[in-house]
Amino acid sequence: MAAFSFNKIVIFGVGLIGGSLARALRERAGATGEVVGVGRSIKSVERALELGLIDSAVSLEDDRAFELALRDADFVLVAAPVAQTEPLLRRIAPFLDARTILTDVGSTKNDVVAAARAALGDRVGQFVPGHPIAGRESSGPDAAIPDLYVDRNVVLCPLPENSPEVVERVADMWLATGASVHRMTAEQHDSVLASVSHLPHVLSFALVEMILQAPDAALKFSFAAGGFRDFTRIAASSPEMWRDVCIANRAALLTEIDAYTNVLARFRQAIETSDGAALEAAFERSRTARTEWQQGGAIKAADESAQ
Amino acid sequence: MAAFSFNKIVIFGVGLIGGSLARALRERAGATGEVVGVGRSIKSVERALELGLIDSAVSLEDDRAFELALRDADFVLVAAPVAQTEPLLRRIAPFLDARTILTDVGSTKNDVVAAARAALGDRVGQFVPGHPIAGRESSGPDAAIPDLYVDRNVVLCPLPENSPEVVERVADMWLATGASVHRMTAEQHDSVLASVSHLPHVLSFALVEMILQAPDAALKFSFAAGGFRDFTRIAASSPEMWRDVCIANRAALLTEIDAYTNVLARFRQAIETSDGAALEAAFERSRTARTEWQQGGAIKAADESAQ
Incomplete structure (x- = not known):
């Protein structure tokens, strides 16, 4: 220390x-x-x-x-x-x-x-x-x-x-x-955080908003389970705080939303054309990266407990 | 029982x-x-x-x-x-x-x-x-x-x-x-699950894929924290299973992706024009719905323990 x-x-x-x-x-x-x-x-x-x-x-x-x-x-x-x-x-x-x-x-x-x-x-x-x-x-x-x-x-x-x-x-x-x-730099910070924090919050709020607009919203919520729970945990965050973050970091966040929309459109295309190989390759890349990220966190936590 | x-x-x-x-x-x-x-x-x-x-x-x-x-x-x-x-x-x-x-x-x-x-x-x-x-x-x-x-x-x-x-x-x-x-009906089932399960999986995979494509992906992952962790937990799911689900439930999933893309475009517009009132109102709706959903789960769990 x-x-x-x-x-x-x-x-x-x-x-x-x-x-x-x-x-x-x-x-x-x-x-x-x-x-x-x-x-x-x-x-x-x-x-x-x-x-x-x-x-x-x-x-x-x-x-x-x-x-x-x-x-x-x-x-x-x-x-x-x-x-x-x-x-x-x-x-x-x-x-x-x-x-x-x-x-x-x-x-x-x-x-x-x-x-x-x-x-x-x-x-x-x-x-x-x-x-x-x-x-x-x-x-x-x-x-x-x-x-x-x-x-x-x-x-x-x-x-x-x-x-x-x-x-x-x-x-x-x-x-x-x-x-x-x-x-x-402040620019780097705002770009990194837009990507790994601000964008996920916007995406999570957007999923709940989308379901709320469905005529069968209540039915949908009643069959939501663990995946939905984890994905939308951050949709229970403070509306005031996230309103301010979205507006304060507008430029970087818009860049991230556009990049994300492009990836989603690519996934949509693969689903529409039943391109299983493209979907599986992308999902595999994500799983590997997410798992490595999590293990990095786990290693860090193990170091901490050894102190 | x-x-x-x-x-x-x-x-x-x-x-x-x-x-x-x-x-x-x-x-x-x-x-x-x-x-x-x-x-x-x-x-x-x-x-x-x-x-x-x-x-x-x-x-x-x-x-x-x-x-x-x-x-x-x-x-x-x-x-x-x-x-x-x-x-x-x-x-x-x-x-x-x-x-x-x-x-x-x-x-x-x-x-x-x-x-x-x-x-x-x-x-x-x-x-x-x-x-x-x-x-x-x-x-x-x-x-x-x-x-x-x-x-x-x-x-x-x-x-x-x-x-x-x-x-x-x-x-x-x-x-x-x-x-x-x-x-x-099978149609109802596939529509409900597309909304509360299949779409969130696709969205979660897409976030990791988007970050992976960034030239500063490693930097971004290194500053990812709790919000990212929860949002992407399902991006570590089986690529084969989710490839099959996406293709098997193609029609319903495409409908949900399109509805989601529309909501995201609406959020994007509100961010671009600094429409704080629209953002806050949407985030507030989401938080309320997500919190009520979570509490419903808690009530159910309480019933269980009383049995």
Whole structure:
């Protein structure tokens, strides 16, 4: 485990993601600094305080407390919905210490970079865009766990304005949670995530939507079984969050939808012409790749348990 | 549990599906009749005999043993891959007792009905097409379990030529395994399954195929996480089986692919025009339907444990 220490970290949004980081730093990494939780109202951070995730709770509505919270902070973590990034950074900017490092956890990065440039101007070098690829089905401060980031990937998308030291500090913070840290451009990140995360969500929502439109939808749902269950698990995800992700990552997602539509049209053609050889070859390629991917995950999990 | 007894049942293909039926009848329903397992070679049924799933093992290659096995059978269950249905029924036909009831477990039904008509001619009334909607990730006789069918749906697609008594006997057999039994036409069955099972498999295979075609496929796979895992679990299914299902259920599957492509095009349009309201409304409908479906499953499971 990488050594990591801090004096004060300010977390905007102390739910599953922000709360788990707080727990990971204190319980896994043994860091002793002050953790300040900030919420849109004091009510929204009270539960995190009750649970001991944070040392103090501050409301965005309380200007004086908010200013004090930011004073001398080593880190500011923005763990609020992506659409709030720009207004939050604008609120933070006037009180931002020159030594404070900011980072975020948003699922899309091009839009976050644009928001950070707009809100922070020539101080954007203090902001390191980040995305921990981790989650659980439950949300909120009660869902926060210290091990959420163990063996998960965290992507950092450093800006040309970031100094190596600033990026290193953010990387060290995530390494201390048990995650592995990768660097890529915001464009690469958004393209990769569009492919392996955003597109599958859209496809899963679309299957349920299609069945709902059928006149015999109830009959169809009543005979859905395990394959449907797994395929549509992500269709129970937050509509607001996925609306925002789809729009924030529009360009990359449209590219992926078009590539997918082409593959599906090719499969359709093979089915229509009863081209069993083409279907079997494609299904075999998929099975092999999926199985290898899963085994890679299994090997990783085995390493973890040996630690 | 429905009372059910038999003197002799002959099972073609004693793997997960056929073997689990044998175990369910004996271990759950307490039926005491003889279970004969038939395989393409004696080797393929030896393991089922070792495991005690069957009382005797017969090879299709041994004409005399095969003829004896069919004599006085109450039931013949065809639990072999769908494409083998017609040749198997042709092999059975010359030795078929007038009192023997045949049924199958195929994932598609229109093609099975056509195969049965072609192979059995005017004795097709002895054949009741069926499909237990159950499975496990593992296969073969070692995977057979007595509880595979508990609280699962079994669909029967009776033919006009079936007498009510014949259909009732097959229904009683499945009820004795703990399943619930539903009747619909082969057309209805194939349409429903195309929608909630066959299409999701095609869509899942297509996502992996699309990523494989990307120049940065390895990078993409390395950042795939939980959503991808669930969505593509069924992309590790048997390529041969799904090739056959796609072709056997071609007409219904093409209809579903076209309906799906339309929904996806509508989603694409909403993303391209940043129509957040349309996206959120559709995602919300999907989440609600998916959540209700899941809860229905939970209620069913609760009923089971109360029995």
